[in-house]
Amino acid sequence: MADTDDTTEPGDMDGMDDSPVMYVQPSVSGAAKILVVGPMGVGKTTLIGTVSEITPLSTEATMSRAGARLDTVVSPSKTTTTVALDFGRITLGGELVLYLFGTPGQQRFLPAWKDLARGALGALALVDTRDLEASFDAIGHLEDLDVPFSVAVNSFPDSALHNEEDLRSALDLLPHTPLVICDAREHKSSVQALISLVSHLIETVAEAP
Numbered sequence: 001m002a003d004t005d006d007t008t009e010p011g012d013m014d015g016m017d018d019s020p021v022m023y024v025q026p027s028v029s030g031a032a033k034i035l036v037v038g039p040m041g042v043g044k045t046t047l048i049g050t051v052s053e054i055t056p057l058s059t060e061a062t063m064s065r066a067g068a069r070l071d072t073v074v075s076p077s078k079t080t081t082t083v084a085l086d087f088g089r090i091t092l093g094g095e096l097v098l099y100l101f102g103t104p105g106q107q108r109f110l111p112a113w114k115d116l117a118r119g120a121l122g123a124l125a126l127v128d129t130r131d132l133e134a135s136f137d138a139i140g141h142l143e144d145l146d147v148p149f150s151v152a153v154n155s156f157p158d159s160a161l162h163n164e165e166d167l168r169s170a171l172d173l174l175p176h177t178p179l180v181i182c183d184a185r186e187h188k189s190s191v192q193a194l195i196s197l198v199s200h201l202i203e204t205v206a207e208a209p
């Protein structure tokens with residue numbers, strides 16, 4: 001996404017690394033920390049990898065195929081899971097840099113969220129309509145931590161079609177919470193989901209007393 005002409009420099013600060021480093025564009029005037037959350041296998045790592053203008057950091061580890069969601073919903077081709085965090089960066093409109101932090105999807109990592117959420121301006125909550133209940137914990141946790149969020153349904157080939165009203169009701173979303181459909185593998189679609197979140201955050205700030 002970024003124009004690499006002005007921003008790419010050799011990463012030779014220590015004389016060890018010749019890989020290009022993507023510096024933040026000079027036009028950037030603001031930055032925000034954003035969480036990408038959701039249940040295991042919903043596509044958090046995929047989305048961050050799709051949109052990131054820097055090589056994303058991921059902390060994948062091989063997982064055993066134990067667990068109800070794994071056996072019934074998540075593709076057998078998924079063999080790893082995030083164990084600490086994902087990290088990526090995207091510049092929107094040349095002015096705003098989003099630092100994206102993906103949380104681990106497994107339940108047992110939920111306590112780590114508190115640290116990851118520190119300083120986050122907002123969150124994109126990914127939802128898998130094949131297993132809506134699996135998203136309740138992530139959304140509930142955002143509410144507990146008071147992190148504003150928008151919801152993006154990541155569609156899979158076997159996802160049933162639901163109308164927006166039913167989804168909102170099933171997820172118990174407030175009327176002002178944005179709900180969009182995305183494909184975490186598609187750049188444009190994933191960026192649109194992030195833009196819906198940023199627009200929501202701007203509105204939330206504007207409406208704050």
Ligand SMILES: Nc1nc2c(ncn2[C@@H]2O[C@H](COP(=O)(O)OP(=O)(O)OP(=O)(O)O)[C@@H](O)[C@H]2O)c(=O)[nH]1
Nearest residue numbers: 040041042043044045046081082105155156183184
């Ligand atoms: N069909 C389809 N497959 C997807 C989509 N997004 C992700 N996948 C696939 O689904 C699998 C899960 O993606 P991940 O990005 O690892 O999921 P995650 O949310 O990071 O999972 P955890 O880190 O284990 O919580 C991968 O094999 C992706 O290729 C999508 O939009 N459509």
Ligand SMILES: [Mg+2]
Nearest residue numbers: 044045081082
């Ligand atoms: Mg992951």
